[in-house]
Amino acid sequence: MKIGEAQKLYRQQLSFLRGQKNDYVKQQKENREKMEQGVTFTFSEAYLEREKELQEKIDELSGQIKNNEKTLDDLIDQEVGIFNSIASKQQADAMKEYGEEMAKCMEIARRISRGDHVPAQDEKKLMDFNMEIYQMAKEMAAMNMEGEHKEWESLWGDEEEKEYEDPFEASQNAETNVEMPEEMEAAASVETPAES
Numbered sequence: 001m002k003i004g005e006a007q008k009l010y011r012q013q014l015s016f017l018r019g020q021k022n023d024y025v026k027q028q029k030e031n032r033e034k035m036e037q038g039v040t041f042t043f044s045e046a047y048l049e050r051e052k053e054l055q056e057k058i059d060e061l062s063g064q065i066k067n068n069e070k071t072l073d074d075l076i077d078q079e080v081g082i083f084n085s086i087a088s089k090q091q092a093d094a095m096k097e098y099g100e101e102m103a104k105c106m107e108i109a110r111r112i113s114r115g116d117h118v119p120a121q122d123e124k125k126l127m128d129f130n131m132e133i134y135q136m137a138k139e140m141a142a143m144n145m146e147g148e149h150k151e152w153e154s155l156w157g158d159e160e161e162k163e164y165e166d167p168f169e170a171s172q173n174a175e176t177n178v179e180m181p182e183e184m185e186a187a188a189s190v191e192t193p194a195e196s
Contacts, residue, residue, distance in 0.1 A: 001175070001176060001178065001179070001180065002172065002173050002174065002175060002176070003075055003078055003079050003082070003171060003172055003173070003174050003175075003176045004079075004172030004173065006075050006176055006178045006180075007072060007075050007076070007079070009180055009181060010068050010071055010072045010075065010181055011072065013068055013181040014065060014068050014069065014072065017061055017064050017065050017068065018065060020061055021058060021061040021062065021065065024054050024057045024058045024061065025058060027054055028051065028054040028055065028058065031047055031050050031051055031054060032051070034047065035047050035048075035051075068181060071178060071181075074178065075176060075178060078171075078174070078176055079171045079172065079174070080171070082167075082170065082171040082174045083167045083168060083170075083171040084167075086165065086167040086170050086171070087167045090164050090167070093162070093164075097162075101125075101129065102129070104122075104125070104155045104156065105125060105126050105129040105130065105133070106133075107155060108122045108123070108125065108126045108137075108155065109126055109133050109134065109136070109137040110137075111150075111152055112126070112134075112137035112138060112140075112141050113136070113137040113140035113141055113144070114140075114141070114144055114149070114150075115141045115144035115145060115147070115149045116149045116150045116151070116152055117149060117150070117151045117152065118152045118154075119152070119153070119154040121154055121156065122152075122154050122155055122156065125156065
């Protein structure tokens with residue numbers, strides 16, 4: 001089951017269980033009001049039994065809610081962990097690419113400062129990267145006009161835009177070992193007609 005699907009199911013189940021618990025709490029309150037008003041004084045034994053039944057149901061539902069909340073918290077932790085893992089990998093890739101870009105730009109600046117000829121696209125990359133470094137390299141090139149100058153190929157080949165997956169989408173679609181809530185499994189098996 002995917003994390004996003006499991007979260008949705010557990011949220012639905014929690015909503016259902018909380019609604020049931022609220023109904024039992026309301027019934028318990030009504031039961032207590034009747035007992036306090038003395039309306040049911042002769043039937044107090046039956047109402048005490050009803051009070052006990054309602055409290056057991058409320059306690060049972062509270063336990064189920066607590067378990068489902070813990071499972072939902074675990075699912076959220078899994079999702080956040082996957083999201084952070086993907087995002088940090090993407091950040092590391094971006095930093096690596098930036099470092100490579102910086103190294104290329106510094107090499108271009110060195111070549112220009114020696115008076116060598118570099119492709120226009122490389123000069124533009126250096127200008128975009130850091131205009132001050134570009135200007136210093138051009139000033140040094142003016143001082144190094146004499147001698148032989150080398151003709152360089154571009155340091156950038158055909159650039160492909162790197163595409164990254166969406167960390168949120170990836171974390172939602174990651175598989176989890178969490179099963180469907182028990183109450184929903186039972187309802188699903190009742191709703192599914194048996195095969196003949």
